Amino acid sequence: MQAQTIDLQSKVPIDPNVRIGKLPNGMTYYIKKNAKPEHRCELRLVVNAGSMMETNNQLGLAHLQEHMCFNGTKNFKKSELVDYLESIGTRFGADLNAYTSFDETVYMLQLPTDTESVFLKGFQVIEDWAHNVTDDNSEIDKERGVVVEEWRLGQGADERMRRKYFPVLLNGSRYADRLPIGTKESILGAPCDTLKSFYKTWYRPDLMAVVVVGDIDVDKIETLIKAHFAEIQNPSNEKPRFTSTIPDHNDLKVSVCTDKEASYSLVEINFKQPVPESNTIGDYRNSMISNLATSMLNDRYSELIQQNNPPFNFAGSYFGSVVRAKNAFTAYCVVPDNGIEKGLSTLLTEIKRVKDFGYTSTELDRAKQSVLRSYETMFNEKDKTESKSLVREYVSNFLEQEPIPGIDWEYNTAKNLLPGITLEEINKMIDSWITDGKNCVIIVTAPEKIGVTVPTEDAVKTIFSHVNNTAVEKYTDKVSDKPLTNSIPIPGKVAKETSDAENGITTWTLSNGAKIVFKQTDFKNDEILFNAFSWGGTSLYSDDDFMCANNADGIVDNSGLGNYDDVELSKYTSNMVLSISPNIGELTEGLDGSCSVKDLENLLQFANLYFTAPRKDSTSFNSFISQMITQLQNKNNQPGAVFSDSLTSIMYSYNPRYKPMTEQMLSQIKLTRAYNIFRERFSDPADFTFVFVGSVTPESLKPLVEKYIGGIPSKGKTETYKDNNIKWMNGNFNKKVMKGTEPKSTVAMLYLSPFEYNRYNRNELNAFMKLLNIKLRETLREDMSGVYGVSASPQMVHYPKSQCRIIVYFSCSPENVDALVGAAKKVIAEIMANGCDDKNLLKVKELMLKGRESDLKENRFWLSLITSSLKDNEQVSEIKNFNSQIDALKSDDFKRLALKYFDNKNYGQVVLYPEK
Template sequence: MIKRILPVALVISATLAMGQTTPKPKSTTGKTAAKPTASASPVNLSQAIPTDPSVKVGKLPNGLTYYIRKNAEPRNRAELRLVVKAGSVLETDEQQGLAHFMEHMEFNGTKNFPKNELVNVLQSSGIRFGADLNAYTSFDETVYQLPVPTDSQRVFRQAFQILEDWAHNATIDPAEVEKERGVVLEERRLGRGAGQRMRDKYFPVLLNDSRYANRLPIGTEQVLTTFKPETLRQFYKDWYRPSLMAVIAVGDFDIKQVEGIIREKFGRIPEPANPKPRTEYTIPGNKDTKVAIVTDTEQPNTIVQVIYKREGVKDKTLNDLREGVKRGLFNTMLGNRIQELTQQADPPFLGGYSNYSDFLGNLDAFTSIAVAKEGNVEKAIRAVLNENARVKQFGFTPTELERAKQEFLTNVEQAYSERTKTRSASFVEEYVRNFTDKEPYTSIDFYYNFLKKEMPGVKLTEVNELVDQFIHNDNRAVIVMAPEKDKDKLPTVEQIIGYIDDAGKGLTAYEDKTLDAPLLAKQPTPAPIVDTKQIKDIGVTEWTLKNGVKVVVKPTDFKNDQILFSGTSFGGTSLYDLNDYTSARFASTVTAMGGTGAYNQVQLGKFLAGKQVSVFPYISELNEGVSGSTAPKDLETALQLLYSYFTQPRKDADVVKGFLSNQRSALQNQINTPTPARVFQDTVQVTLGANNPRRQPLQPADLDKIDLDKSLKIYQERFANAGDFTFFFVGNVDEAKLKPLVEKYLGGLPSTGKDEKFRDLGIRIPSGQISKTVYKGVDPKATVQLVYSGDLNWSPENTTQLDALAEVLEIKLIEQLREQESGVYGVNASASYSKNPVPRYTFRISFGCGPENVDKLIAKTQELIANLKSKGADPADIAKFKAETRRETELQLKDNQFWLGYLQNQFVNGDAPDEVLREDQQLNKVTVDSTKASANKYLGANYAKFVLLPEKKVEAGK
């Protein structure tokens, strides 16, 4: 797997994640050096950042480093990593792509696990290939990931043998190399497209022709097709050596035992007598502004990125830690301002952000990005750059800083309160970064206490001054990506530089508009709980309130600071005729955009700053409801917000106008330059939806059908009757404290006494045989999707059999299509099913491949299905399915999110709430004969085949 091959800013698309993240509770976010800042705190900021004492760190005589930490979340599990400080930048010209190829070969034969035995062994222990067992290669490192159970000493010790084999016992069998060559070429094929073609053009400009510019981890087709096994062996010999390796183990185990195993197994790996020097490559700076304007026939929108690069400094001292806090505050405040620009009647862009973070190699960067609306590059980038300039000219406001501090501290407080519940996977990533990038790691206890002391002393002037460090004229790069059809409309290099240099003229100071008013204009009239039921075997209480509202509560101790909740009832858009469908479809979206009560959307966000509260109303086809999360201390605020969304919907015509304007522009871009994937998925959706109007792709003209007043009316209708709602609360819930809040805020909701149902619209996947081929795209790659469907006799036994069928078939598809045919990088088989509007199942098989292999691989797939129908599944594959399912369920039963979704599904479907406790009974019914019967039952006559192929080239003269 390829990971982190691009700076984060460069993988952006038309859909932007606009939220700004607060730095994680570790030593740093970003890496700016600065002089110590005066503080009222007695903390000596010149001191080194203390490492977390809970981590046992050591180095073996051969140079291998290890990190060990005992952590009991989840119980009986451990996260293991082998980190090799060797990636694609170390490749010679003849080795381009072989760092990543070596990663693949580690799963294709080692001294103690020949060929694919390693995968088989782990799957038999309940570890899924891909989902659990995985690895990634980047420019500078290769990391192998192995989550394992610790309640089996045999499996646990075996896992360390696997790590050791990866470190120095790969066999690199020439026959296996030839088989894997096709798999890696298929992975490379999957990465082809507009993004790759444009990246190949702008990377040398952005990265200043450095080593990083021509060492993408996927490599070159020429090398991958022709390299000799000896060339791969040389890379393994040169760079897989103890001094460049770390073993990381975090989990529910005995530290001394693990340290002994590591010393035993890894201490015997010899360090080469004359190791090849490990060069630390850098990206040189540039005094001028580098500009790359690239276009492509399959690029749907215009994206502008302005990147201010600067030397990154490794954090070492407490002052560095404090500087990271300042950068986090800066990012949060600027991000909030830019997000507000999208909440205007005429937003200047489809999306945008400015953010300081690490970049690549030795660099950090302050990056501003805008997705242009109607291709208007100037308007989009000026809008983002003007917000940067506004900070430069006027700074942030005291109220903005106070809210940002509240948000920052709240996030760290939450991490602190969960310190005994933190999952092992969260820790291992910190130690990986420490080994690869020298990023220090400290304990959440230290960080939280440090923050409490230092945060009050962070002055507004300090944060405002950061903009001068971030924005500068040297070492600057501008990347413009646009549709090929708009090539002649794009600004010149000189014009683009002019936009940047002229930013900030005629600006006025930002006005921080807040509202000081109660969230609820009128307090609700409570209704008491009139009935209580206990479902003791799963620890659930069910309340019925006088107004008809039902509440299902499951207190857990899985998280200290988390309560998840939802509420749902039948109805949804199904109750509205086609003329009102679009207004109904967008009703919850456009209504929530108005805010609630006296608060508009921006003011509501400011009101909730520093609170752990999230509430979202929704209207789907068959249901309406709310979903949310909160901390115990903010539970009442969350319920007030929920009550407000039910009873105080708010209309904001300007915000909705801006939203719809942006949506029209984005949809028009997709129509003007439809991507192959979009055209293919639209075809699948329309075909499986029987060409029903409600299954058509959204068009710009559809948005014109949205009547805001009609949408608001529909929203009010859907939430006018809480009496047929069921609410679910899972997490650190104190029932005694929850009860009066439920009676007040849920008991106070309006109720009509009616019990609404959804309307069955009769939309079904067409029966019989369907075949559709889509010709779109210029790259020589194909996508295949095979779909089986039909009616389902709803029962836990049948859904378990469907899941088993999907898993055993996927195992065989991977073995045949990937390992034997070398025809795919990945293949997926999955079953989905639902009880409403009528019980139905859908079974999908999907993969990407070369166009020339489509028919062959479909035929191989059908052979495997025919074999399942005649013989049933391999008993070993059934055992793998059972082991994986049991291991997964062990984790799910300790997860709040699982229980929330599970309980809602069980109650909505009218199924037994305690069915999960009988999973073993259902798994025991999965046999060779049952998989044979299931294959014949579910992989039958209702079969749809969809294939995406490149556009046909018209020969000259025809």
């Protein structure tokens, strides 16, 4: 198929491997067999109705109804639905969830498919959601409190400013008055019958789709769908599902919003556009043109960020949805204090530069190569694509008619269409987006504080007009023709090989002392994950050097590699599927990366250059410091940031190395010292272990690691970390942090204990945390309606001292703090007294075993497992004992673990309260 022979008016086909049907009652269904992950299936119930369907007395009730679907149906009374799904290993939140937006409500469920009775019962859940939710009055009233706590979580500076600029952006449309969370008054006060009316009106088959993707038999699923959903009736006198529009406007609109708790200044320019058609191949081609246009503009913005005194510290653009009824070409930037005018002017100037002169041929070539590599990666993984990814496409097809031709068609079509896309077409599309103010809205949000000047709406309009009427120069695309490096490594050799045949892991020791550990897998077709580590880190440096050591990785990573600065390197790698970055932590330093099979040599060359040719670049350093200043200038305005910093300081006994970063502390970071520390940390490969997992063969890896890792000069020196005696806070303490104006508290309950660090103990404690999270959710959320979410997590540390800290974390109303803390302690005390009941013991085991079953098929799990085993001097083969250990857990084990790790002598809590 040649590009010139494609009929652009022909329809984009539908993937023939997706079975799509419609029942007589109007319900649509999508079914696709997909084997990743094995023995799992993703189900979605899609309701084409959200908060836009609410009447004025139903605000927030679309979302409350979503919650009620988990609180009682015809076949699952009250909490039985969640109880049952957890008992088969389905994780609440991760595998069982839902969301409500303006225009839709979507229910998400993952089920195991290897036991038919379990799958069939789980399938009953989505039928019940569709038409058999009981909406019991007492359960509704209980759930109101949970939804209010979700509302409370969203309150703060961003929400206050959003409510000011949203009506301007949406030009008085109904959307502006239908934020899905609703209002506290409506959530608490709406009559139960008003909620039930919403469910009866809008939960109906002609507005629904069922999507099933996974390790399934398509014919059987279609039969199931018909059996469960064909008899559901649409209501008589049904209300039409209406759509709302956003009115056009001829003039530029501006909204300037400030707030005392805002953490940064943001500029956003929106040129609103109609939602483009997506039916034909020509439409598909237009979407490729828009993606190319914004990606090239983003590259130009990124180049500006690398200046000595950048106009903004982050910037980007995209063409996409504002709401379902309207798209926009949007450009945005985050700027330092008093930098709004400069940031706005620069954003607009670059847009005008593109409008006046378009892009260059070299920019377009790079953008096309990058897009094609993205398609290629998806094509290479077509039989290893996760079901969750596919199911999102089919949901979008139902709701927004997003094409679903399948990756075979998309990759082949991209290869044929991309070469024919011209600069003139891209420039024409950009020109069609940009106006002299028509349907354009500029939003400015900023902190309200002394010394920060924020432009008025008239001043913003003046800048817009000035840039539009000022001549700009044509962009010059500077592409380096230098080699990445002037030196060619002298290859080393594999001096020793050992093998762990049981786990498929091979270790090579190279002639320069570096260790290479790799595991070839077939979990993905085109994914190689990589890390490297060595002991030392910031622990080896004095307090005076700490700021330089702690930021050396970011400074060097921001500076490019070899002969290329960061901008040149970005252009050089535009056609690569590759990422790599250095890290320097408290006890270790290393590299993290990933690549496609094709780019393995590039990954290893970059790894080599971090040892042999890192860059010291004053321009990049100044850009780095400028970005840090912007991050820190207003951090203390934000209650959450103040709480997080306070919590960290307290947990580490106010050690200066865990002191909250401030703008003033940046003066301690010196380029030369930071660079020299980096060189010291990455000076000797003999001290490093390099780990590779994924689509890597020994035949392809061996010559490359011999050249690029074996070719790094070695001194044969090894190091370890230094114990600086950084103490964790122990004993009893109760700290209050006073910050913010919203009636919102955040609670951290901390338990510190000694810990014998080994895999067996870690498995036990992780199992205990599953139980604790379930019990805390049942008590604090479901029984008390006092929180939206609560989490308990362990921090298990081996070095320099083996110890454990468990944190119970939740947000709530300030007046409920004491009651909820007391309830959480009571949950722990009950486990101490009674252990684990049979129902929850089954849940814990299934959650642990199902989770491990999935993990064993993931490259990232194996990379983490191998790396941690090497660091902790453990055997990877110990994981074979996991299932038997979990199966053997008994009720009394949880009693023992509660008594062991929840010592009230080492209990502390830190609570955020609003300022008086």
